[in-house]
Amino acid sequence: MDALEQFRQETRQWLEQNCPESQRKPSSRSEQVWAGRKRQFPSEDARLWFERMRDRGWTVPEWPKEYGGGGLSPAEAKILDQEMKRLGCRKPLYDLGIWMLGPALLEFGTEQQKQQHIRAIARGEIRWCQGYSEPGAGSDLASLQTKAEDKGDHFLVNGSKIWTTSADKADWIFCLVRTDPTAKKQEGISFLLIDMDNPGVSVRPIELISGDSEFCQTFFDNVKVPKENLVGPLNQGWSVAKALLKHERKLMSEIGGETGGPRISTVQAAQHYVGQNADGKLRDPVLRDQLAAHEMRFRAIGLTHFRSFEEKINGVADPNVPLIMKYLGTEEQKRKSELMMALLGSQALGWEGAGFNEDELLVTRGWAMDKSLTIAGGTSEVQLNIIAKRVLGLPD
Amino acid sequence: MTLVLNEEQRLLKDTAREFVQASAPVGALRKLRDAKDPLCYDPQLWQQMAELGWAGVVMPESYGGLDFGFMGLGAVLEEMGRTLTASPLLASVVLAGQCIVLGGSDAQKQAVLPGIIEGKRTLALALEEGHHHNPTGVALSATRSAPGYTLNGSKTFVLDGASADQLVVVARSSGEPGDTSGISLFLVDADSAGIERTRTVLIDSRNAANIVFNNVSVPADALLGELDKGWAVLDPVLDRARICLAAEMLGGALEAFERTVEYLKDREQFGVKIGSFQALKHRAAQLFTELELAKSVVLDALSAIDDQRADLPALASLAKARLNDVYQLATSEAVQMHGGIGMTDELDIGFFLKRSRTTIQMLGDSGFHRDRYATLSGY
Numbered sequence: 194m195d196a197l198e199q200f201r202q203e204t205r206q207w208l209e210q211n212c213p214e215s216q217r218k219p220s221s222r223s224e225q226v227w228a229g230r231k232r233q234f235p236s237e238d239a240r241l242w243f244e245r246m247r248d249r250g251w252t253v254p255e256w257p258k259e260y261g262g263g264g265l266s267p268a269e270a271k272i273l274d275q276e277m278k279r280l281g282c283r284k285p286l287y288d289l290g291i292w293m294l295g296p297a298l299l300e301f302g303t304e305q306q307k308q309q310h311i312r313a314i315a316r317g318e319i320r321w322c323q324g325y326s327e328p329g330a331g332s333d334l335a336s337l338q339t340k341a342e343d344k345g346d347h348f349l350v351n352g353s354k355i356w357t358t359s360a361d362k363a364d365w366i367f368c369l370v371r372t373d374p375t376a377k378k379q380e381g382i383s384f385l386l387i388d389m390d391n392p393g394v395s396v397r398p399i400e401l402i403s404g405d406s407e408f409c410q411t412f413f414d415n416v417k418v419p420k421e422n423l424v425g426p427l428n429q430g431w432s433v434a435k436a437l438l439k440h441e442r443k444l445m446s447e448i449g450g451e452t453g454g455p456r457i458s459t460v461q462a463a464q465h466y467v468g469q470n471a472d473g474k475l476r477d478p479v480l481r482d483q484l485a486a487h488e489m490r491f492r493a494i495g496l497t498h499f500r501s502f503e504e505k506i507n508g509v510a511d512p513n514v515p516l517i518m519k520y521l522g523t524e525e526q527k528r529k530s531e532l533m534m535a536l537l538g539s540q541a542l543g544w545e546g547a548g549f550n551e552d553e554l555l556v557t558r559g560w561a562m563d564k565s566l567t568i569a570g571g572t573s574e575v576q577l578n579i580i581a582k583r584v585l586g587l588p589d
Numbered sequence: 590m591t592l593v594l595n596e597e598q599r600l601l602k603d604t605a606r607e608f609v610q611a612s613a614p615v616g617a618l619r620k621l622r623d624a625k626d627p628l629c630y631d632p633q634l635w636q637q638m639a640e641l642g643w644a645g646v647v648m649p650e651s652y653g654g655l656d657f658g659f660m661g662l663g664a665v666l667e668e669m670g671r672t673l674t675a676s677p678l679l680a681s682v683v684l685a686g687q688c689i690v691l692g693g694s695d696a697q698k699q700a701v702l703p704g705i706i707e708g709k710r711t712l713a714l715a716l717e718e719g720h721h722h723n724p725t726g727v728a729l730s731a732t733r734s735a736p737g738y739t740l741n742g743s744k745t746f747v748l749d750g751a752s753a754d755q756l757v758v759v760a761r762s763s764g765e766p767g768d769t770s771g772i773s774l775f776l777v778d779a780d781s782a783g784i785e786r787t788r789t790v791l792i793d794s795r796n797a798a799n800i801v802f803n804n805v806s807v808p809a810d811a812l813l814g815e816l817d818k819g820w821a822v823l824d825p826v827l828d829r830a831r832i833c834l835a836a837e838m839l840g841g842a843l844e845a846f847e848r849t850v851e852y853l854k855d856r857e858q859f860g861v862k863i864g865s866f867q868a869l870k871h872r873a874a875q876l877f878t879e880l881e882l883a884k885s886v887v888l889d890a891l892s893a894i895d896d897q898r899a900d901l902p903a904l905a906s907l908a909k910a911r912l913n914d915v916y917q918l919a920t921s922e923a924v925q926m927h928g929g930i931g932m933t934d935e936l937d938i939g940f941f942l943k944r945s946r947t948t949i950q951m952l953g954d955s956g957f958h959r960d961r962y963a964t965l966s967g968y
Contacts, residue, residue, distance in 0.1 A: 460968055475968050482956070485963040489907050496885040500592035507593045517878040580877055581870035585850050588865045 200269055204276045211245045213238040217281040219456045221555060228288035229320030230364050239283075243317065246285035253291055253315045256299065260307055261315030268506055289358070290314035290321035292444045294367050297437040301384075301425045310365075310386070323441075324354035324368035324387075324411060325434065332575050334369075335378040335431065339413060341370040341385060348372075348385065348423075350393075350416040356569065360396045360409035364389060367437075373428050384430030386422040393417075403561035404544070439515070441570045446498075446518030457552050459484060459529065462536045480535060487525070487532050494521050513584045520576040523566035530560040592888045594664060601646075601657070602664035606671070608641065613674040615937040621675060622794035628752050629796035630675040639708025644682050649690065652702035659829065663836035663891040670840025673944055675795055677711040679837065680749035683830045685712030685757040688774055692814035692822035697776060701755070713753035713779075715744040715800055716823075722953040724759075724827055725767050725820070729802060731760035731775065738762075738775065738812070740783075740805040748951065750798035751788035753779050758802070762817050769820040774813040781805050792943040828905035831952045832890040835908040838948050839880075839887050842912070842919040845941040846876055849923045856928075869926060876915075876922055883915045903965045910958035916945040 215238040224235050226243045234240035246252050249263060254270045256262025265273065295314050298306055313319045330337040339352025350370060360366065366387050373381030387394065393416035398406035425433040457465075463484050468476045475481040501514040533556050534541040541557050543549030549557075567573040581587045594602065613634055621629055638644065646662040648654025662683075669676070686705050689698055689712075704710030718728055729742025740760055750756065756777050764771025779786065783805035786798050814822045850873060853864030863869060890908040893901045920942040924931040931938050953961070 460966070463968060469968070473967060474964070481963050481968065482959050484968065485959040485966070488966065489910060489959065489962055490882070492907060493882040493886050493911055496592065496889050497882055500885045500888065503591060503593045509593060513877075514881060517881055521878050521882070574871070577871045577874040578867070580874035584877060585864075585870075585873055587850070587853060587870050587873065588862045 197268055197272065201272045201276065204273055205279075208276055208280050208282060211242075212280060212282045213242055215239075216242040216283045218283075219281075220283045221456060221551075225283070225287050226285060226317070227320060227359075227362070228286060228290065228314070228317035229362060230318070231362065232317060232320070242283070243285045247316055250315065252286040252317060253295065256295065256311065256315060260299075260311035262311075267502075271502065286317045288314060288317065288320055289323055289363075290319060293323065293437050293440045294321050296440050297433055298424065300436060301433050303421075305421065306386075306424065319365055320359070320363045322357050322360045322363035322366050322409075322411075324357055324360075324366045326356045327353065328355050328410075332572055334434075335382070337369055337371060337382065339368065339370050340374065341372050341383065341418065343372070344417075347420060348418045350385070350387065350413040350418055353410055353412045355399075355410045356408045357396070357411045358407055358409075358569075360389070360411045361398050361406075366394075366411065367424075369430055369434050372430075376428065379431040381428055382430045382434070383427055384424040384433040385418055386424060387413075387416065387418050391416050391418070401562070402564070403558045405558065405562065407562075408565075438571065442519035442576075443515060445566060445570050446515075446522035456555065459487065459532060459536065462533055462556075466537050466540060483532060483535070487529055490525055491529070494518075494525055497521070513580075516576075516580055516584060519570065520567075520573050520580070524573060526566055527563050530556070530563040534560050591892050592885060594660060594888075597657075598661050598664055601661050602668060604641070605643075605665040605668040608638075609668050609672045609674050612637065613669075613676075614672050615940055618673050618675050618794060618940060619937075627788065629794060630677060630749075634674075635676050636708050638676060638678070639706070643678060644708050645706040647682070647690075648686070648702055648706050649698075652698055653706045654702070659832070659891045659894040660888075662833060663887065666833055666836040667840035667843075667887075670837035670842075671844040673841065673940055677713075677749040677753070677796070679830065679833060680713045680753070681705055681711040683833045684714040684748065684826065685753070685755075687826040687829050688714065688757045688813055688822055689776070691826055692774055692819070693776075696810075697813065701776070704754075710754045711749060711752065712755045712757060713747050713750040713798075714826075715747045715750060715756045715758045717746045718742070718744060720745075722950070722957055724823060725769050725772070727759050727761045727772055728766045729758070729760050731762045731773055734806065737806060737808040740775065740777070740802040740807060742802050744800045744802070746789075746950070747798045747800055749796045750779075750800055751786060751796050755779055756784075756800070757813065759819065759823060764817075769824075771817050772819040772823065773816050774819040774822060775807050775811045776813050777805065777807050777811060781807070791947055793947040794940075794943075795947065825901075827952060828902055829894055831905045831909040831958075832887070832894060834948060834952055835887050835912040836891065838912040838916045838945070839883050841941050841944055841948075842883065842916045843880060845919045845923040845938060845945075846873075846880060848938065849873070849919075849926050852927055863926075872922060873926075876919055879915045879918065883911055886911050903962055906953070906958035906962045906965070909953055910955040910962070913949045913955045913958070917949060920945040 226234060226239050250258060250261060251263045254263035254265045254273050258264035291314055295311060298310055325334060327337050327339060339354060341348035341350045366389055368385045368387055369382050370385050371381055372383040393414040395412045396409050398409045400406050401408060463475055467480055470476055504510045537553060537556055540553055543553055543557060642655050643665050645654035646657045647659055650656045682705060689701050705712060716724060719726060729740060731738045731740055740758060756779050758775045758777050760773050760775055761771055762773040783803040785801040789797050789799055791797050853869060853873060854862055856863045886908045890904040893904045923938045924942055927938055930936050
């Protein structure tokens with residue numbers, strides 16, 4: 194047996210022995226473990242599962258062991274992921290620090306920054322949020338105006354950030370700030386880490402069309418930030434941000450796995466809400482065709498993820514494939530939630546209260562929330578611009 | 590399961606690309622069309638392809654084949670799709686040839702396969718009877734008439750059927766059209782008494798025929814596989830052919846797309862390259878993403894044949910449906926983005942447009958394959 198196969202066997206066995214039964218089915222958002230100082234566990238099983246995974250470093254399987262990670266190779270991490278999916282294991286920990294800041298800090302951070310932040314992320318002790326967009330800087334991110342002035346031993350930060358996901362629950366925020374107002378757009382921007390307990394930081398949740406308020410506006414009013422919280426060189430935050438955006442888009446392209454969305458599958462929903470003929474076929478041939486079209490496209494996207502991974506480990510990576518996955522994954526997820534609405538019919542129209550069960554309400558709220566997928570992290574239109582320019586080489 | 594070509598397969602793909610680019614560019618098909626060539630392919634070219642081993646890539650070694658696998662054949666077909674190379678490869682080696690491989694007796698294989706592999710004999714599969722792909726809707730009758738069978742009925746859209754030496758005829762020996770049981774396959778000489786072939790001139794300038802069977806007597810040993818159980822052979826053969834066809838379509842779609850992107854970088858209007866217009870950029874970028882999905886499904890389906898995976902039927906339908914849609918889109922967009930010149934026969938783009946529409950109707954349109962995928966998925 195080769196080493197990877199042995200790793201697979203051991204991993205499978207360990208998961209079977211250590212993942213509590215209740216943690217082996219899809220989770221709604223309220224059942225997920227999110228990091229943070231104010232961290233709360235939705236259940237004792239969720240705590241147990243989190244702690245066991247944390248102690249193996251498997252909250253962040255590919256990060257170095259010295260910072261609390263699992264130290265797995267990409268191939269081993271893929272196996273862990275496959276085995277977790279096979280058993281239906283929930284992710285043990287959710288946090289922007291895991292998906293976005295951590296990888297960027299490992300690449301750009303100082304040793305002191307890694308020591309301070311990476312381990313805390315791996316252990317789920319700090320919840321992070323992201324401060325990129327501003328009221329006047331959305332798709333045109335580089336026009337951001339929040340400024341950080343050099344005051345000798347610290348930066349003084351003033352301005353505001355918008356669409357800061359879960360800022361009201363977060364402990365720290367990583368921000369893009371303008372440190373040189375005279376330089377051209379991208380060139381005067383720096384990447385700064387800010388403790389949200391600092392005086393002058395305030396947060397206002399924004400009510401969304403889904404009825405939730407996941408997104409906030411975060412204000413900085415004369416906030417003092419120590420110099421050592423600068424990541425990467427001064428005025429070169431744009432390259433850190435770009436690296437980080439890559440991780441965000443990768444994350445968003447993988448949406449469709451365990452997202453905290455509906456707990457029923459499209460096929461289950463179709464069979465239940467549309468009904469079946471005696472031969473097992475769905476009663477509505479048009480919805481049946483649309484369901485097949487979606488399922489097939491979803492599979493094609495999954496296969497493309499897999500191809501990209503295989504090309505990487507075989508040393509023939511096509512750098513263009515990752516660029517398209519955010520666009521494909523989020524557009525299809527949006528189509529999926531539209532399909533779910535169609536499948537549930539009038540039962541998808543409930544807002545709250547009697548007449549609708551929790552799964553149905555989750556479908557509805559998820560549908561509205563999924564509209565954000567093709568806006569956040571670079572709109573689909575911006576993604577297409579990038580593909581046209583970088584992949585196809587079309588002129589400006 | 591693998592979605593990456595190994596070194597040998599990559600080598601075969603490179604060789605195939607060099608060969609077809611040099612020996613069979615789109616201009617070769619144009620020449621055949623303009624000459625109203627009755628064969629619709631160049632027999633010398635086909636001979637060369639056979640000498641390169643292409644007719645034997647997926648054939649068993651024991652009959653002179655290479656047993657190299659469908660990933661390899663798919664790579665060749667993709668390259669042929671880029672140049673719209675006309676040849677009986679799909680019809681003879683895959684459609685009819687795989688009926689022999691999966692259904693034939695040792696004697697039948699011995700008699701037929703070496704000739705196919707050497708390019709000396711071509712076969713065609715006589716399947717369709719209506720205007721839409723309907724593999725179970727077989728009405729052409731096979732009745733017992735000692736010592737063999739008598740065939741009566743007609744077939745249409747028989748690919749490379751106008752010139753094939755032998756036909757694999759899908760016949761009904763019992764039951765009703767629509768039944769999977771009661772289908773039988775027969776290997777018949779194309780010049781048998783009672784067979785009337787009419788070559789049909791299609792938009793893609795390739796070889797296809799309508800064939801009438803009028804009291805055609807065939808010997809008992811013409812039966813391929815078991816009587817009434819031809820579906821067990823035909824169904825997997827069709828899946829192989831759908832996947833191989835999808836590989837050809839991928840090549841065509843990629844080529845039409847790449848030619849279009851080059852045009853966007855070259856053509857100027859309003860004093861700028863038209864590729865700078867966002868309306869065109871976004872459509873080109875979207876098409877690029879569709880093509881990347883197409884690559885993945887074709888590779889996975891090809892590897893599923895080689896690995897004999899259980900989900901092969903679903904993957905065949907996934908691949909064919911996806912490539913139908915993307916080939917149609919890529920060629921329609923190619924004409925539109927080329928503008929007026931895209932309407933001219935002088936530009937090769939029209940050949941891709943026409944080939945795409947033929948391949949879409951071959952072996953199932955997207956509606957057929959979505960329906961099949963849904964059924965296979967249990968809804």
